[in-house]
Amino acid sequence: MYKLIFHDIKEGIIKNKRFIAVLLWFITFSVYALLFPLYSINHKDITSFDLLLYFYKGEDPMFDAVLTGEPFEFPIFWMMNFILLLFVVMHYMYNDLNGFGIQYIVRIKKRITWWISKCIWCFCSCFIFFFICVLVAFAVTVLIGGKTFDFTNSYSLMEKLANDMNYYCMKFWGDMEVSTGQVIMCELVVPFMVSWAVCQIQMTLTLFLKPTVSFIVNCAFILVSAYIQNYIPGLFISCGMTLHNINFVYEGFSTSYCVLSCFIAIFISFLIGAIKFKKYNFVEE
Amino acid sequence: MKIKINNINKRFKKHDVLNQISLDMESGNVYGFCGYNGCGKTMLMRAICGLLKLDSGSIIIDDKQMKKDFDFPENLGFLIENPAFLEDYSGFQNLKFLTGIKNKTDDEKIRDTLIKVGLNPEDKRKYKKYSLGMKQRLGIAAAVIEEPELLILDEPTNALDTEGVRMVKNIIKEEKKKNTLVILACHDKIFLNEVSDVFIEIEYGKIKSIERNMQNEEV
Numbered sequence A: 001m002y003k004l005i006f007h008d009i010k011e012g013i014i015k016n017k018r019f020i021a022v023l024l025w026f027i028t029f030s031v032y033a034l035l036f037p038l039y040s041i042n043h044k045d046i047t048s049f050d051l052l053l054y055f056y057k058g059e060d061p062m063f064d065a066v067l068t069g070e071p072f073e074f075p076i077f078w079m080m081n082f083i084l085l086l087f088v089v090m091h092y093m094y095n096d097l098n099g100f101g102i103q104y105i106v107r108i109k110k111r112i113t114w115w116i117s118k119c120i121w122c123f124c125s126c127f128i129f130f131f132i133c134v135l136v137a138f139a140v141t142v143l144i145g146g147k148t149f150d151f152t153n154s155y156s157l158m159e160k161l162a163n164d165m166n167y168y169c170m171k172f173w174g175d176m177e178v179s180t181g182q183v184i185m186c187e188l189v190v191p192f193m194v195s196w197a198v199c200q201i202q203m204t205l206t207l208f209l210k211p212t213v214s215f216i217v218n219c220a221f222i223l224v225s226a227y228i229q230n231y232i233p234g235l236f237i238s239c240g241m242t243l244h245n246i247n248f249v250y251e252g253f254s255t256s257y258c259v260l261s262c263f264i265a266i267f268i269s270f271l272i273g274a275i276k277f278k279k280y281n282f283v284e285e
Numbered sequence B: 001m002k003i004k005i006n007n008i009n010k011r012f013k014k015h016d017v018l019n020q021i022s023l024d025m026e027s028g029n030v031y032g033f034c035g036y037n038g039c040g041k042t043m044l045m046r047a048i049c050g051l052l053k054l055d056s057g058s059i060i061i062d063d064k065q066m067k068k069d070f071d072f073p074e075n076l077g078f079l080i081e082n083p084a085f086l087e088d089y090s091g092f093q094n095l096k097f098l099t100g101i102k103n104k105t106d107d108e109k110i111r112d113t114l115i116k117v118g119l120n121p122e123d124k125r126k127y128k129k130y131s132l133g134m135k136q137r138l139g140i141a142a143a144v145i146e147e148p149e150l151l152i153l154d155e156p157t158n159a160l161d162t163e164g165v166r167m168v169k170n171i172i173k174e175e176k177k178k179n180t181l182v183i184l185a186c187h188d189k190i191f192l193n194e195v196s197d198v199f200i201e202i203e204y205g206k207i208k209s210i211e212r213n214m215q216n217e218e219v
Helices: A002-014 A018-035 A048-056 A062-068 A076-089 A092-097 A100-108 A111-143 A155-164 A180-206 A211-225 A236-240 A255-278 B041-049 B091-102 B107-116 B132-144 B162-177 B189-195 B214-218
Strands: B002-012 B015-026 B030-034 B056-061 B076-079 B150-154 B181-185 B198-203 B206-212
Touching: A002 A092, A002 A100, A002 A111, A002 B091, A018 A048, A018 A076, A018 A111, A048 A076, A048 A111, A048 A155, A048 A180, A076 A111, A076 A180, A076 A211, A076 A236, A092 A100, A092 A111, A092 A180, A100 A111, A100 B091, A111 A180, A111 A255, A180 A211, A180 A236, A180 A255, A211 A236, A236 A255, B002 B041, B015 B041, B015 B056, B015 B181, B015 B206, B030 B041, B030 B189, B041 B076, B041 B150, B041 B181, B076 B132, B091 B107, B091 B132, B107 B132, B132 B150, B132 B162, B150 B162, B162 B181, B162 B189
Parallel strands: B030 B181, B030 B198, B076 B150, B150 B181
Antiparallel strands: B002 B015, B002 B056, B198 B206
């Protein structure tokens, strides 16, 4: 099993040139954030987690934007984080399944072992994706002379967000007393969990559909999630919008709800994949 | 080794690719499958390899039922359609990696097998730089290197030159001597005639005829 995992990490992560796109994306996103939305904030006050918050903050929910009469701003940057991750993991499993993987699976004898290995690879891919994201956030704050190892959000950013957002239940910035633990959970762990769940779903879908089709289905899933701010089972992806967290809005998602719904989605997806893979035909129908 | 195929069926998009196939095969024989393109030869081989989920019927190998008692046959060597290997590895490295899964062979054996299929073990070229014929030879090497009890070769002579075809014949004869059960599909009837003990003709996913090759037995 461990040999297969090492093989997947080597072929699917180390040799996956798409991770370079991830690095470029987060660098571009950071430069954009510093030049435009965060321009008015003294860059020396900016913490690494301010940048992480900016990467995954999202936008006002569509329905609430309608209620407040404000225009809905499409969460392009937020969506790009997930779409890019899906793009990074899109083809590896499918190509392996229809290529070298057959040589491997026949030798290891157990279909389930292969599936577990791919799920571990999926987790590792998300982990590397986030590692690059955090690395860029830290590197950028070092470069601008910000607070690199401050695991909180700066008051200036919170004030700006509270003033900028039109969301009717957005907390007054003075009420946003978020502890370091909560910051790490809702700005790092929750987006990571959501990304992992999305990737796991993408992988399971690839057992039923072609990778490009499952990618499109998943993108549509992300798009629909961007419009809601309700506890709708299955549409947990909006948990990945940090500003929809209860730490920032009065009726937001609780961190435990987000983590739990992601775990459930991952588990169900793993289970469906395992059942499907047990009966999978190694042939392009 | 004994393989008993009981009335297996497989349908893809309203098309019967395997239709009520029943067959018994045993070690020490070479079974040659022939039939037109798309008649179901490769699908049958995939089914025996455990790569297909059958709609009905069963495949029993040494009294154990596939999918119930095991996912893939023990000691299987196979070459189905275009072999796929790691693009950035040389032939030697690919075989080393594959045999490393079971840890059954050493470097010497890998070298011998590569020489046997006409490849140079010292060749450092990556697989992606290989010609079609070289890829096919490496596919054959991967199929036989672990001394399988069941060897499945689908169109093994594809992309091979005359010397390559001779090499495949020798390998099949050698495997037969080792009491391996060899299942072979090939569009070249002359080739099949030379190496097979039993001819099986497939048509529309069904077995059309089974014939013992008397010529080969006499030899």
